[in-house]
Amino acid sequence: MPKPTRKGFPKGAARILGVLLVTGSVLVAWIRVRSERTFTAPASGLSAVTDPAVIARGRYLVHGPAHCADCHAPLAQKEMVDGGREADLSGGYALNTFLGEMRAPNITPDSLTGIGAVDDAALVRFFRHGIDRRGRVGLPIMMAPDLADADLVAILSYLRSTPPVRHAVPPSGYNILGRITKAFFLEPFAPDPSRPPTPPPGPTAAYGGYLAEVVANCASCHTARNMKTGEYTGPRFAGGLEFRKSDDPDQVLVSPNLTPDSATGVMAQWSLETFVARMHQGRIAPWSPMPWGPFGKMSKDDLTAVYLYLHDLDPVNRENHPPTKENR
Secondary structure, eight states, X not given: OOOOOOOSOOHHHHHHHHHHHHHHHHHHHHHHHHHTOOOOOOOOOOOOOOOHHHHHHHHHHHHTTTOTHHHHSOGGGHHHXXXXXXXXXXXXXXXXXXXXXXXXXXXXXXXTTSSTTSOHHHHHHHHHHOBOTTSOBOOTTSOOTTOOHHHHHHHHHHHHHSOOOOOOOOOOEEOHHHHHHXXXXXXXXXXXXXXXXXXXXXXXXXXXXXXXXXXXXXXGTSBOBOTTTOOBOSOTTSBOOEEEETTEEEEEEEXXXXXXXXXXOSGGGOOHHHHHHHHHHOOOSTTOOSOHHHHTTSOHHHHHHHHHHHHHSOOOOOOOOOOOTTOO
């Protein structure tokens, strides 16, 4: 009689499976190690001060054009921010992305849950290079490498002056794709050496460029981009970025074209008075991602500067409509 055979994987298949399991384990370990890399950056020498005028400037930036409170205010105070009122900056806002859940930290000077135990050098390094207090780099969600030294000092000084709030925010959580991105694709950023010196504040197009490009970072939403890589895919300020309502993806908002194109640009249709009035009016679309509350606190001179800068842009003919089901 023929000898009975054992059912199961052939020896060759089992060997291949074993190799794959070992390789997979090594790869996962490598990704984990690489995603926890640490970086260094040049020291800036900047630090917070106690000058009331500097602190007042920082307060204006944080709750106005830099719109820090739009993310760093706790969820319970979001309506305050939308209404143009000042909230504390104890964090908690979570942004769900395909790389994981990104959470805005507590940036009040609380020593246990905020930035009270983080020195100024580490905070400047984060602003300038995206390197956190542990030396690790994260997603470039908040980028301010070209912020003027005086404005960075003003923001630091204001943050140090606020009341500490004890509010522990869980760290951002990266999924496997996020860890791969951190491990192999994310690097620290740096100030642009070709950027001209920051012009003095005033109602000029030059200063409006600094506000729109650096402080408010308008182009990040008003430019079409690949949301999986963050790469810009359209002309700057020509709009086209899609925002879907979290609980109803069929509802879509598309950022408008801010260039002065006579046919498709919003700015070409608006006078300075109309622009200033609209910015001070606040939110109309209930779930618009625009930080209307903070921007509504901007001074008329600063809004005039932004208006003049946008009108100085090259016009781009680009009509931005919400996508249909057929072309999503």
